[in-house]
Amino acid sequence: SLLSASLLGIDFASPLMNASGVCCRYNEELDAMLASDAGSLITKSCTLLPREGNPEPRYTATALGSINSMGLPNEGYEYYLDYAVKHDYAKKPLFMSVAGLSLEDNMAMLTAIREAKLPAIVELNLSCPNVPGKPQIAYDFEAMESMLEAASRVWAQPFGVKMPPYFDIAHFDEAAAILNRHPLVKFITCINSIGNALVIDIERESVVIKPKDGFGGIGGDYVLPTALANVNAFFRRCPDKQVIGCGGVKSGAEVFMHLLAGASLVQVGTALQEEGCGIFARLNAELAEILQRKGYRSLEEVRGKLRTL
Numbered sequence: 284s285l286l287s288a289s290l291l292g293i294d295f296a297s298p299l300m301n302a303s304g305v306c307c308r309y310n311e312e313l314d315a316m317l318a319s320d321a322g323s324l325i326t327k328s329c330t331l332l333p334r335e336g337n338p339e340p341r342y343t344a345t346a347l348g349s350i351n352s353m354g355l356p357n358e359g360y361e362y363y364l365d366y367a368v369k370h371d372y373a374k375k376p377l378f379m380s381v382a383g384l385s386l387e388d389n390m391a392m393l394t395a396i397r398e399a400k401l402p403a404i405v406e407l408n409l410s411c412p413n414v415p416g417k418p419q420i421a422y423d424f425e426a427m428e429s430m431l432e433a434a435s436r437v438w439a440q441p442f443g444v445k446m447p448p449y450f451d452i453a454h455f456d457e458a459a460a461i462l463n464r465h466p467l468v469k470f471i472t473c474i475n476s477i478g479n480a481l482v483i484d485i486e487r488e489s490v491v492i493k494p495k496d497g498f499g500g501i502g503g504d505y506v507l508p509t510a511l512a513n514v515n516a517f518f519r520r521c522p523d524k525q526v527i528g529c530g531g532v533k534s535g536a537e538v539f540m541h542l543l544a545g546a547s548l549v550q551v552g553t554a555l556q557e558e559g560c561g562i563f564a565r566l567n568a569e570l571a572e573i574l575q576r577k578g579y580r581s582l583e584e585v586r587g588k589l590r591t592l
């Protein structure tokens with residue numbers, strides 16, 4: 284149908300899904316995603332052991348988006364593996380986001396997930412900010428190379444990566460070159476939040492989240508142009524891979540922008556957090572209206588068709 288999409292040869296009724304971290308920590312949230320009009324769903328980035336995460340308030344919405352320093356609160360990978368074992372893949376595809384605190388933890392989780400022999404799609408989170416003291420892997424190109432080499436060896440089947448935003452053409456070039464050296468990396472999700480921003484409330488003359496003196500990753504309107512640039516930069520540089528767009532989606536228009544930039548699927552974070560799962564019916568309808576108005580009959584006809592001047 285008009286909104287059909289595919290990734291790794293798997294079919295999706297809609298290109299829309301949640302961004303990992305939103306509406307996906309607990310079974311009830313995942314079931315709400317399953318019942319929604321999203322084409323697929325992804326679990327909260329998981330660690331080997333359950334984590335409470337950072338002290339609250341750790342998420343705040345603003346007029347232009349959101350800021351968070353959650354600190355990887357999750358139920359531990361076995362909780363999400365249980366969900367993946369029970370999931371009905373004929374209903375809609377399921378992604379698992381993995382964000383171990385070390386290469387060893389990631390290998391242990393990937394080994395356990397691999398041994399479960401499930402059709403779940405793995406998105407390896409290379410950009411989990413907000414864990415104080417831990418460097419962001421994707422900003423350390425040697426660490427990223429090592430992680431991808433180990434994950435390719437242990438997982439030994441197609442997977443994807445969740446990337447932070449880059450802001451320098453030389454960094455797009457180097458990150459893409461590393462990803463292109465790992466053929467099992469079949470999709471790239473751009474972007475994670477823009478890290479270590481600071482939101483100030485002038486009434487209280489204060490920061491708005493407790494962890495890290497108020498420093499946190501931002502999402503929403505703040506990040507849309509950066510998200511589109513990262514989607515398009517990796518779409519141009521990685522012809523043998525697919526790109527999932529994430530960042531700044533709140534209406535059909537931004538979904539359409541991500542598709543033009545090269546996205547195969549599109550994730551929704553801040554706007555989903557604020558509006559709830561009903562957003563997917565709205566976004567599907569708004570996207571369909573744009574496609575019909577412009578005479579498109581499939582997402583393929585739009586993907587990557589961004590014109591330059």
Ligand SMILES: O=C(O)c1[nH]c(=O)[nH]c(=O)c1Cl
Nearest residue numbers: 352353354355411413476500
């Ligand atoms: O603080 C978090 O849990 C978090 N927050 C984000 O904005 N992105 C991530 O990948 C993670 Cl893991």
